Amino acid sequence: MKNFLKGLVDIKHWKKKTKITWVIVLIVIAACIVLSFLKPSEADMKAMASPEMQEMIKADESSSRKRVTVTYNSLIIVNYCSFSTSGAKEITERYVGFVGKAFQADEGFGKFAGQMVNYTYRMLGCGENILHGAKLTLFLTTASTLIGVILGTLLALGKISKNKILSKACSAYIFFFRGTPLMIQLFVIYYTLPAVFGFAWRDLFSAADTQAVYKGAFIAALIAYGLNSGAYCAEIVRAAIQSIEKGQHEAAKALGLSYSKTMRLIIIPQSVRRMVPPICNEFIMMLKDASLVFAISLMDITTISKNIMTSEISYIVFLPALVIYLIITAFFTWIFNAIEKKFSLYE
Amino acid sequence: MKKMTRVISAIGAMVMSAALLAGCGNSKGAADAGSSAAADSAAVESTYDLTGVTLMSDGVLSVGCEVGYPPFEDFADDGTTPIGYDIDIITEVARRLGLEVNIINTAWDGIFAGIDNNYDVVCSACTITAERQESMAFSTPYISNYQAVILKAGDTKEITSFNDLDGMTVAVQKETTSDELISDYKSTGTIDVEIVANEKILSCFTQLDNGEIDAVCVDSTVADGYLAKNPDKYVYAYKDETEAEQFGVAIGLQNTALKEAIDWALAEMEADGFIQETYDYWFGQAE
Numbered sequence: 011m012k013n014f015l016k017g018l019v020d021i022k023h024w025k026k027k028t029k030i031t032w033v034i035v036l037i038v039i040a041a042c043i044v045l046s047f048l049k050p051s052e053a054d055m056k057a058m059a060s061p062e063m064q065e066m067i068k069a070d071e072s073s074s075r076k077r078v079t080v081t082y083n084s085l086i087i088v089n090y091c092s093f094s095t096s097g098a099k100e101i102t103e104r105y106v107g108f109v110g111k112a113f114q115a116d117e118g119f120g121k122f123a124g125q126m127v128n129y130t131y132r133m134l135g136c137g138e139n140i141l142h143g144a145k146l147t148l149f150l151t152t153a154s155t156l157i158g159v160i161l162g163t164l165l166a167l168g169k170i171s172k173n174k175i176l177s178k179a180c181s182a183y184i185f186f187f188r189g190t191p192l193m194i195q196l197f198v199i200y201y202t203l204p205a206v207f208g209f210a211w212r213d214l215f216s217a218a219d220t221q222a223v224y225k226g227a228f229i230a231a232l233i234a235y236g237l238n239s240g241a242y243c244a245e246i247v248r249a250a251i252q253s254i255e256k257g258q259h260e261a262a263k264a265l266g267l268s269y270s271k272t273m274r275l276i277i278i279p280q281s282v283r284r285m286v287p288p289i290c291n292e293f294i295m296m297l298k299d300a301s302l303v304f305a306i307s308l309m310d311i312t313t314i315s316k317n318i319m320t321s322e323i324s325y326i327v328f329l330p331a332l333v334i335y336l337i338i339t340a341f342f343t344w345i346f347n348a349i350e351k352k353f354s355l356y357e
Numbered sequence: 358m359k360k361m362t363r364v365i366s367a368i369g370a371m372v373m374s375a376a377l378l379a380g381c382g383n384s385k386g387a388a389d390a391g392s393s394a395a396a397d398s399a400a401v402e403s404t405y406d407l408t409g410v411t412l413m414s415d416g417v418l419s420v421g422c423e424v425g426y427p428p429f430e431d432f433a434d435d436g437t438t439p440i441g442y443d444i445d446i447i448t449e450v451a452r453r454l455g456l457e458v459n460i461i462n463t464a465w466d467g468i469f470a471g472i473d474n475n476y477d478v479v480c481s482a483c484t485i486t487a488e489r490q491e492s493m494a495f496s497t498p499y500i501s502n503y504q505a506v507i508l509k510a511g512d513t514k515e516i517t518s519f520n521d522l523d524g525m526t527v528a529v530q531k532e533t534t535s536d537e538l539i540s541d542y543k544s545t546g547t548i549d550v551e552i553v554a555n556e557k558i559l560s561c562f563t564q565l566d567n568g569e570i571d572a573v574c575v576d577s578t579v580a581d582g583y584l585a586k587n588p589d590k591y592v593y594a595y596k597d598e599t600e601a602e603q604f605g606v607a608i609g610l611q612n613t614a615l616k617e618a619i620d621w622a623l624a625e626m627e628a629d630g631f632i633q634e635t636y637d638y639w640f641g642q643a644e
Contacts, residue, residue, distance in 0.1 A: 074520055076545035201563050210568035212526075220551045223526050223569055307528070307553045307560070317554075320466050320532045323492060 045087040050107035052082055055091035058105045058112050063093045083131035090115070090127040122326070130330045133314050141224045144334055147300045147310045150231060155243075155293045157236030162243025167273065169248055180244070187241035193302050195238055200230040200306040227306045239296060246288045250281035283353040290346035294339055311335065405454050405621055409614040412477050418451040418458050419476035423465040425557055426530075428582035428639045429482040442578075442639040446499055447480040447606065449631060450622040465532060465556075469493060472609045478619070479607040482576065484534045494610050496619045498603030499632060504538055505577040506595040507584070509565055516572075516595040523548040525571040528561035530554070534602055535574045566590070576602075581640045 024032075059067065063078065070076040083090045087108070094102040104115040106124045115124035135143025168180035187195070204210055211226030219225070254277050262272040301312035309317070315331040318324065413419050422439065424430045430441040439460045451458040461476050468479055472493060484502070485495045506516050506527075516522065519542055529536040531554040542548050553570055555561050561573045562583060573580075577596050584591055608616045626632050 070545070074547070075542075076547040079541065079544040081544075201560075201567065204567045204569075205563070212569045220524070220526065220549070223551060223553055223564075226569060304556060305560075307555050307564070309554075316466050317531065321537075323469070 042086055045109065048110045049084075049087060049089055050110060050112050052084070052089070052091075055082060055089060055105060055107050055112055056080065058091065058103075059093050060103060063101070063103055066095065067093075081128070083128055083136070085127050085131055085136070088123070088127050090124050090131070092124070092128070125324065125326065126330060129315070129318055129327050130334070132318065133311050133331060133334055135309075135314075139221060139224075141221070141228050142309055143314055144311050144338070146228070146303070146308060147297065148338065150228070150235060150300050150303070150310075151293065151297045153232055154235035154239050155289070155296055157232070158239025158243040158292070158296075159247075159289065161236065161240030162245075162247050163278075165240060165244035166247035166251060169244065170251065184241045184244050187238050188245070192234065192238050192299055193305060196231060196234045196302060196305055199234045200227060224308060227303075227308050231303050231306060231308060235296065235299075239292065242292050243289065246285055246292065247281070249288075250284040251277055253284055254280050279353070283350060286346055286350040286353065290343065293342060293346070297335070297338065297342075405618060407454060407456075407618065410618055411612065411614070412456075413473075414459075416455075416457055418447070418454070418456045418478065420447050420458060420460050421463050421468055421471050421476040421479040422460050422481045423468060424460070424462045425559070426482055426579065429579070442500070442635060443480045443482060445635050445639075446623075446626070446632070447478075449626060449635075450606075450619055453622040453625060454618055469607060472607060473612070477608070477612070477615060482578075482604055483607050484602045485605045486534070489607070492610070494608045494613070494616050495605035496608065496616060497623050498605050499623055499626075500578065500604045500636065502602045502604060503577040504535055504597045504600070504602070505575055505580045505593065507562075507565070507573045507575060507580050507591050508571070508594045509568075510590050510592050512571075512592065512594075514571075514594065518595070519574075519597065520548055521595075522550050522572065522574075524550070526551040526553060526569075527572045527574050528553040528555060528564050528570045529574050530558045530561060531556055533576070535576065539574050562591070578640060585640075 066078050067080070070078055077095050079092075079094050081090070081092045081094075089107040090105070091107070091112075092102060092104040102116075104121065104124045105112045106115040106120055106127065107113070113120050115121050131137070133143050135145045138145075140146065140149055165180045165183060168176045169184065171177050171180075200211065211230050212222045213226075214229060215222035215225050251273075258276055258280070259272060262276045267275070298312075300310050303310055304313040304316075311331055311334055315327045318327040422430050422443065424432055424439045424441075426441075428441055429443045430439055432438065433440045439462065444460065447460075448458050459476075463471060463475065465481070468481060469489070469492070472479055482502075483489070483495075485498060489495070504519075506519075506522065508514060508516075514521075519539070522539070522542075527539055527550055529539055529552060536552070536554055539550060539552055543550050543552060553561075553564065555564070558575060558579060561570070561575065564570045565573050572594065575583075580593065584593060606619055608619065623632075
């Protein structure tokens with residue numbers, strides 16, 4: 011860690027390629043900061059509404075049934091504001107704010123830009139808590155992969171252990187969770203268990219918490235995804251452990267190491283490098299499987315984009331969705347590559 | 358030799374499982390849809406002139422339908438025959454036009470995108486809205502529907518308008534008019550409500566059973582069907598009589614000849630009491 015930090019400070023000895031990358035990154039960040047200061051303020055955007063719309067907003071203030079929806083989305087360098095009314099006579103006004111000016115965005119490129127900002131904002135789950143959009147996808151995937159790796163290591167050790175009962179139990183677990191679809195496991199944990207045992211996931215949180223229903227559903231999802239991922243990771247870990255040459259076991263034994271020490275100090279560290287690529291694979295699969303949470307009323311990137319498609323009859327919504335997924339995958343592939351590199355010093 | 362035995366036994370196993378599967382297929386036979394009103398008599402001579410009507414395949418009206426919204430559309434106990442109010446109506450429409458009917462089960466998401474691509478019309482409890490009318494045509498309405506709020510039996514909360522849902526957690530079926538209505542109440546800031554949007558209406562009622570949510574907002578017609586089947590599980594809390602919604606058959610904008618044909622059949626069915634009779638069968642006498 012210390013060496014790494016030293017290397018970072020010592021810019022003169024950086025590789026040329028790294029230098030160029032960092033310069034580009036810094037320029038982009040600086041540009042974003044400048045642009046974010048230049049974009050119009052929320053109040054300015056809201057003042058853009060036509061006089062007719064302003065009147066309706068005013069009328070709403072004293073009404074018990076409000077009619078105008080004001081949407082304000084701010085995404086680092088641009089912001090988007092729309093006013094819409096529901097009902098038979100539908101009026102919508104859209105504005106996009108960029109570099110100190112608000113543009114009308116009802117048709118042409120402005121409309122496209124506005125839609126992109128609005129869709130990206132909704133898919134990222136901005137302005138909502140962690141259980142929405144990209145945040146949910148990320149949180150659920152990382153948490154369940156972590157649970158999966160830990161659970162999987164234990165299961166793998168159990169499966170290859172000499173204790174017959176333990177070995178059979180772990181095999182049965184793996185067989186069950188790999189042999190049934192994740193969606194049905196999710197249904198069973200969220201719908202069937204509470205119905206059979208008479209509890210509600212929501213009751214895990216305080217009744218006053220309006221988000222309790224999502225939190226409850228998330229806990230159920232986390233359990234289902236964690237248990238499922240554990241079964242897949244178990245096989246990955248087992249394969250990696252068993253791929254280490256027998257000679258290593260024998261050498262450890264000859265040195266007088268106990269079984270647990272052999273595993274902890276010799277075998278598992280060597281097998282980690284072999285686990286990383288398949289676990290990265292499992293992670294990416296999980297990332298895409300996260301969209302199954304639509305079944306228990308949670309909204310991830312895929313579900314939100316599908317919703318937008320049906321409600322706005324717009325197919326361009328999938329473009330920002332693809333970009334968001336690619337960015338997430340690129341980031342985690344990079345992390346997994348770094349882990350793999352770190353552990354390859356044994357080979 | 359040992360290898361040979363293995364190959365033979367593998368082939369044997371495959372043949373056996375194929376035979377088993379084939380056995381399953383045969384058990385279907387004559388499925389009784391259990392529907393009273395659907396006319397099963399042979400296609401009558403239609404008095405309507407169908408020239409100019411374009412269909413995906415000649416003599417067959419292909420109907421897109423999200424089967425799984427009882428009592429409008431659901432699978433009969435055999436699991437393959439679609440039954441329900443919509444199915445009866447559209448089957449009778451096709452019969453009066455001298456057409457066969459082909460129900461295509463499809464997901465609700467993107468159901469309208471399939472018109473003229475996968476099927477001719479959509480008959481799946483579709484509310485006629487101004488927004489939808491921009492991209493598709495609708496037949497004359499064949500049923501009126503209201504928005505309703507359902508609570509768990511024993512819940513004594515009094516609900517006299519949607520404003521009373523303030524602070525509650527309400528489940529709706531995704532992308533339905535109930536979803537739009539409650540979302541609108543929320544996005545305009547009228548009330549503060551947590552909306553749980555589910556793919557299937559059944560999920561909403563299961564969540565109500567399990568105590569995950571406080572109320573379900575749903576089409577009154579669907580609520581009627583659920584309450585008739587489970588009278589001691591749920592209670593009717595509120596029905597918004599002020600805004601009626603009407604269901605129609607969705608047709609491609611260009612297909613005006615087909616729209617005229619369907620309108621003609623619906624008018625005839627209204628006139629001779631078929632629609633009322635079918636309504637009474639699926640939703641009970643009271644209306």
